[in-house]
Each structure stands twice: as C-alpha cells, then as structure tokens.
Amino acid sequence: MALQDLYSNIHLLIRWLHVIAGITWIGHLYFFNFVNVPLQGALDDAAKKLVNPKLMPRALWWFRWGAMITFLSGLVLFTLLYMYTPGQGFGPSALFTGSDGQLTARAVWILFGMLLGFIMWFNVWMIIWPAQRRLLSGQVPADQVAAVRKKAGLASRVNTFLSGPMLFGMLAPSHYGASNGLTLLVATALGLIAIFWSIKTSFKVGTSV
Ligand code: HEM
Structure with a gap:
C-alpha cells in the first residue's frame, strides 16, 4: 500500500535526505572536534600552511551545506508530520496536540531536538562559517586572528x-x-557526558597504529 501512497513516499524520501545530510554535517563536526583539534596541536606552522588551505575549504563545504540541507529537510519533515494531516490539510496534527489540546509527548521531544538543532544551524551559518571564510581568505587583520579563531572554535565546541x-x-x-522533565534531563546529561568523554579521549587515541 505504501508504494501507492504519495504522502508515505515523500515522507520516507525527506526522512532519508534529513538523516544522510545530518550524518554529513555532524560527521564533519566530529572530524573538526575529535580529529582536527588534536591534529592542529601536533602540526608546526609550515605544515599548517601546507595542509589547511587545501583541507579546510573542502571540509567546510560539506559541513555547512550538510547543515543547511539537514535544517531545511527537518522543517519539511516537521510540517509533514506535525502540521499536516493527509486528507484534511494543514494545521496541527494528532501527533502535535492530543484530544485534550495539550502538546503530545512526541511533540515535546521533537521541539526539544529542533531547538538545539536550530541553535547549531545558527552557529554554523552565522558564526563558524563567516569567521572561517574571513580567516581562510586572509581578511582578518593579524592582531585579530586569535580572537576570531577563538570565537569560531567556541561555537564549534x-x-x-x-x-x-x-x-x-x-x-x-x-x-x-x-517525555517529561526527568526524561529530558537524563537525555541531556547522557548526551553531554558522551561528548565530554569523546573530547577528552580524542587527545589520547589514534596517535599511533
Ligand atoms: C537542524 C534542525 C533540525 C530539525 C528542524 C530537525 C527535524 C526533525 C524532525 C521533524 C524529525 C521527525 C521526528 C519524528 O519522527 O517525529 C527528525 C528526525 C530525525 N532527525 Fe532531525 N532535525 C534537525 C537536525 C538534525 C540533525 C543535526 C541530525 C543529525 C544526524 C538529525 C537526525 C535525525 C534523525 C536520525 C531522525 C530520526 C529518523 C527516524 O527515527 O526515522 N536531525 N528531525
């Protein structure tokens, strides 16, 4: 039945696009934070001058466009699932509000995820990429390079x-x-612990085969 159903097919395609773009984005984010930060600390200035102008523009291209496609496909997915009902049209669906008019548990989770995702998209397009573009094209005065690098690095962290x-x-x-205060708190704590552990570990692992 799903094959004949236009809504299901579009839904699956957008979901797939969203996840593959999300992998591209977050994969590069983790490359920058878990591989490139320790790597840059191990390179001398001459090696940095050789490697970075070739590496960074490529990696930043996949990173920022991955972020954009993840964000846009996420908004379409949200509309399809939570703001549209097949046969009835646009408006909050049963996945968004229950019969009591309250937000469903599912809606609370996705609004939580989307809020964090939106902040991340904003950081990429409004802070990290503008700073990196100016740094890589030599537009930043020498006395401001460290401050601009720090700002981009902080947003990335x-x-x-x-x-x-x-x-x-x-x-x-x-x-x-x-979904309630406790589940959101536990999810936040587990997520932060996993990242904290990964950052700490990134300085110790993979330095030899
Ligand atoms: C940037 C803002 C983002 C928005 C607006 C957004 C929106 C959404 C929406 C509406 C859903 C469907 C939830 C449901 O099934 O009820 C979803 C699912 C999902 N999103 Fe996002 N998302 C964003 C960022 C990300 C990022 C950065 C990733 C990273 C990989 C990601 C990965 C996923 C995954 C894996 C699913 C679940 C797919 C499944 O269970 O079938 N999203 N997202």
Missing part, C-alpha cells in the same frame, strides 16, 4: 556538546513514549 542531547530529541519522538 558548543555545537559538539549540543549534538549529544539533540540526537535524543530526534530519535525519541518515534521510538520512546514518555
């Missing part, structure tokens, strides 16, 4: 931490029934 709880917000809606 914030995004890395947010990604842990954010992913609970993406996965819980269709796989976990309950």
Whole structure:
C-alpha cells in the first residue's frame, strides 16, 4: 500500500535526505572536534600552511551545506508530520496536540531536538562559517586572528556538546513514549557526558597504529 501512497513516499524520501545530510554535517563536526583539534596541536606552522588551505575549504563545504540541507529537510519533515494531516490539510496534527489540546509527548521531544538543532544551524551559518571564510581568505587583520579563531572554535565546541542531547530529541519522538522533565534531563546529561568523554579521549587515541 505504501508504494501507492504519495504522502508515505515523500515522507520516507525527506526522512532519508534529513538523516544522510545530518550524518554529513555532524560527521564533519566530529572530524573538526575529535580529529582536527588534536591534529592542529601536533602540526608546526609550515605544515599548517601546507595542509589547511587545501583541507579546510573542502571540509567546510560539506559541513555547512550538510547543515543547511539537514535544517531545511527537518522543517519539511516537521510540517509533514506535525502540521499536516493527509486528507484534511494543514494545521496541527494528532501527533502535535492530543484530544485534550495539550502538546503530545512526541511533540515535546521533537521541539526539544529542533531547538538545539536550530541553535547549531545558527552557529554554523552565522558564526563558524563567516569567521572561517574571513580567516581562510586572509581578511582578518593579524592582531585579530586569535580572537576570531577563538570565537569560531567556541561555537564549534558548543555545537559538539549540543549534538549529544539533540540526537535524543530526534530519535525519541518515534521510538520512546514518555517525555517529561526527568526524561529530558537524563537525555541531556547522557548526551553531554558522551561528548565530554569523546573530547577528552580524542587527545589520547589514534596517535599511533
Ligand atoms: C537542524 C534542525 C533540525 C530539525 C528542524 C530537525 C527535524 C526533525 C524532525 C521533524 C524529525 C521527525 C521526528 C519524528 O519522527 O517525529 C527528525 C528526525 C530525525 N532527525 Fe532531525 N532535525 C534537525 C537536525 C538534525 C540533525 C543535526 C541530525 C543529525 C544526524 C538529525 C537526525 C535525525 C534523525 C536520525 C531522525 C530520526 C529518523 C527516524 O527515527 O526515522 N536531525 N528531525
């Protein structure tokens, strides 16, 4: 039946696009934070001058466009699931508000995930990429390079931490029934701990085969 059903087919395609773009985005974010930060600390200036102008523009292209497609496909997915009902049209669906008029547990999870995802998208497009573009094209005066680098690095670190709880917000809606202060708190704590552990570990692992 699903094959004949236009809504189901579009839904699956958008969901697939969303996840493959999300992997591209967050994969590069983790590359920057878990691989590139320790790597840059191990390179001398000459090696940095050789490697970074070739590496960074490529990696940043996949990173920022992955973020954009994840965000836009996420908004379409949200509209399809929570703001549209097949046969009835646009408006809050039964997944968004229950018969009592309250937000459903599923809606609470996805709003939590989308809030974090939106902050992350904002950081990419309004802070990290503008700063990196100016740094890589040599537009930043020498006395401001360290400050601009620090700002971009901080936004990237914030995004890395947010990604842990954010992913609970993406996965819980269709796989976990309950949502309350405690479940959100536990998801946030677990997500942050996983990222904290990964950052600490990134300085110790993979330095030899
Ligand atoms: C940037 C803002 C984002 C928005 C607006 C957004 C929106 C959504 C929506 C509406 C859903 C459907 C939830 C449901 O089934 O009820 C979803 C699911 C999902 N999203 Fe996002 N998302 C965003 C970022 C991300 C990121 C960065 C990732 C990283 C990989 C991601 C991965 C996923 C995954 C894995 C699912 C679940 C797919 C499934 O269970 O079938 N999302 N997202």
